[in-house]
Amino acid sequence: xGVPVGLTGIGAGRRVPLLxxxxxGAGPEHLGFAAVLLDLxxxxxxxxxxxxxSRGIGAGAARALAEAGCDLIVSARSADVLGDHAERLRAxxxxxxxxxxxxxxxxxxxxxxVESARQAFGRLDVVVNNxxxxxxxxxxxxxxxxxxSAFHWNVxxxxxxxxxxxxxxxxxxxGSVINISSAVGHLSDRGFVGYGTAKGAIDHMTExxxxxxxxxxxxxxxxxxxxxxxxxxxxxDDRMRATMxxxxxLRRLGRVEDIAAAIVYLASDxxxxxxxxxxxxxGGLRTPNLPLGLPDL
Numbered sequence: 023x024g025v026p027v028g029l030t031g032i033g034a035g036r037r038v039p040l041l042x043x044x045x046x047g048a049g050p051e052h053l054g055f056a057a058v059l060l061d062l063x064x065x066x067x068x069x070x071x072x073x074x075x076s077r078g079i080g081a082g083a084a085r086a087l088a089e090a091g092c093d094l095i096v097s098a099r100s101a102d103v104l105g106d107h108a109e110r111l112r113a114x115x116x117x118x119x120x121x122x123x124x125x126x127x128x129x130x131x132x133x134x135x136v137e138s139a140r141q142a143f144g145r146l147d148v149v150v151n152n153x154x155x156x157x158x159x160x161x162x163x164x165x166x167x168x169x170x171s172a173f174h175w176n177v178x179x180x181x182x183x184x185x186x187x188x189x190x191x192x193x194x195x196x197g198s199v200i201n202i203s204s205a206v207g208h209l210s211d212r213g214f215v216g217y218g219t220a221k222g223a224i225d226h227m228t229e230x231x232x233x234x235x236x237x238x239x240x241x242x243x244x245x246x247x248x249x250x251x252x253x254x255x256x257x258x259d260d261r262m263r264a265t266m267x268x269x270x271x272l273r274r275l276g277r278v279e280d281i282a283a284a285i286v287y288l289a290s291d292x293x294x295x296x297x298x299x300x301x302x303x304x305g306g307l308r309t310p311n312l313p314l315g316l317p318d319l
Contacts, residue, residue: 065176066091070148070289073097073126073133073183076252079202080152082278083285088115090286091233092148095139118142126153127175132183136190146190147197148289151180154202156220157211161317165274169216176220177227184231188239193309198289201228202281203245203300211310221245225300232298240297242288249305250275260314262312273305 044076065106070087074080076098084096096111098104102125108121110143120142139146154176159168181200191197206214207221232241248254248266254275260265268275284303287293 055244063290064091068092068147069145071095071142072150074153081239082282086282086286088117093118118173129182133186147310149187151198152202156217164216172216172220178222199241200288201243204241205247205304205307209310210317213314229298243300244284245300245302246281247277247307262305266311269311
């Protein structure tokens with residue numbers, strides 16, 4: 023039985039199982055237990071919606087879920103980039119992947135993703151609310167409108183998609199919602215009042231949704247630290263990268279597969295006893311590792 027790529031390194035050719043079964047003296051009972059445990063990560067017959075899925079964490083989540091067995095609805099703004107990614111997923115995994123290009127700031131488009139899942143697959147089991155983000159700004163430059171925009175893009179979109187998805191998920195017996203938060207949702211530094219406030223709201227909304235939707239739908243979040251995506255690389259120079267690495271206890275930036283593995287865990291039966299939790303995948307951060315150097319007012 024193959025190990026889900028979401029647990030072994032996405033697209034990097036690495037095959038290092040999460041659970042080793044080759045220890046000296048391992049008997050049939052040990053090997054059987056490992057096989058059963060790894061089966062909990064398999065998701066054949068399940069359907070997932072992943073937003074912001076054309077690149078970065080969203081693209082990695084989509085690939086990991088497909089390689090674990092999910093069919094997919096993937097969405098992002100860029101039709102060309104999204105379409106190319108969906109085609110690669112189909113070719114690489116053999117899963118059915120429907121690409122829906124949409125601006126998810128428009129809440130009507132979020133309901134459309136659920137309808138696409140109903141039309142294409144007749145069910146929905148997993149929602150990954152990945153779309154979001156906001157640039158840092160000094161406090162006096164963070165207008166109320168900017169704050170509201172950050173909240174809408176990060177929180178309202180996740181709420182609206184989840185609310186639209188719940189009836190279809192319940193028709194299939196339940197499912198799992200995974201919200202993508204951030205380390206800045208629970209850490210503090212200057213310049214992040216917009217983004218950090220929105221992600222802090224995501225964390226608490228996850229807890230509240232979990233209470234509302236238990237026991238049939240689990241709701242959890244993943245809070246990434248600094249993940250080495252193309253978007254991050256575009257704003258880092260060598261000095262900034264070295265600073266971030268040195269301020270991270272594990273002395274490296276995160277990889278997309280670090281986050282994708284956590285998403286597969288929470289989406290699958292392996293995480294069936296978790297709800298209302300925020301999983302911090304951040305290299306051990308206890309303080310932000312990207313100081314902006316903003317002066318005192």
